[in-house]
Amino acid sequence: MTVIGARVGRIGYLAFCTCVFIFLVAPIIVIVPLSFNAQPYFTFTEGMLRLDPEAWSLRWYREIVENEAWTRGLVNSLVIGVSATLLATALGTLAALGLSSPAMPARRFITGLLISPMVTPVIIAAAGMFFFYTNLGLAQTHLGLILA
Secondary structure, eight states, X not given: OOHHHHHHHHHHHHHHHHHXXXXXXXXXXHHHHHTTBOSSSOOOOHHHHTTOGGGBOOHHHHHHHHOHHHHHHHHHHHHHHXXXXXXXXXXXXXXXXXXXXXXXXXXXXXHHHHHHHHHSOHHHHHHHHHHHHHHHTXXXXXXXXXXX
């Protein structure tokens, strides 16, 4: 490849990455200011665009803290998310350490078993887990969600 071809390829790659980044970040850039809106609906008001302090509010954040349904949902999400993350990290680390040893018996079989959910359709795995968890009494529980 010539120097010019490499340069064009690099510029094209950077342009593509920039477009993907903008595509992913643009909704966040729009939604975050809207979350400070004082109006009962999500829209940019003239006052917000002029940076008028009266147009900005913590109303929606106060609503999350004061409304029990939102608070309960937030706590449930945090408990399940943190627990699932810690469990997956611990089990993944143990599996990686065990499978990195060449002396591990049935190493190829275990690797295939651990990779199999990646090739199984999600609906098949979800239906199987649902029936399995229902038999164990884990359906609709925090522990069932963490283990899923």
